[in-house]
Amino acid sequence: MTTTSAPTATKPQSGADILARIKPQLREETTELCLRPDLLDAHAEAAGELAVARAEEAAGARLSSGVSAKTRKLAERVKEIEAEIQDTVIVFRLRAMPQDKYRILCDNHPPRKGNEMDGFVGYNRDAVLDASVRVCLYDPEFDDVSWQAFLAVCNPSEWNELRSVVNSVNRSVADAPKSELASLVLAKPARASKRQPASA
Secondary structure (H helix, E strand, C coil): CCCCCCCCCCCCCCHHHHHHHHCCCCCEEEEEECCCHHHHHHHHHHHHHHHHHHHHHHHCCCHHHCCCHHHHHHHHHHHHHHHHHHHHCEEEEEECCCHHHHHHHHHCCCCCCCCHHHHHHCCCHHHHHHHHHHHHEEECCCCHHHHHHHHHHCCHHHHHHHHHHHHHHHHCCCCCCCCHHHHHHHHCCCCCCCCCCCCC
16 A cells, blocks of 8 residues: 655745845836926927928038038027926836725725726725825925925826826736846857957
């Protein structure tokens, strides 16, 4: 009669040890917004004038003789506006919420009456996403007054960009990456390094 031995029991891993070893971090993402449409319009106008001037030079076959003073001045104006835009761009840095904090936020925004999707997930999806923007935003820091001032000049598309980033940091799960190219490179033998010529 054949007997099979019981599988050897393995001791469960310690969650505390795992966390200490891997040093986990909450996911972060950034996005940029320019709240100066006047500068964007000025850039479009200046860039258009530059394109016309350059095309006129090409039509006149004077490219080989360099750039005219007029075209150079237009190019300098475009670059000046670009620098001004860069100075006014706001970089928004957002960090995911831990599960318990996210759950509390959802509980504070119950489903809308008659909204089937809200009822399915158990919370007001739009309200939670809107509230998540400020909760996840850690740089820059806004007080209540400056936050309201920001909302007053943030258009729907710009707000949707922030909502999109928040949705990404809170709902995405990344698989561990593996590079096939790196594996192929390391599988090949290394080339011998060339000897440097001896100095005289």
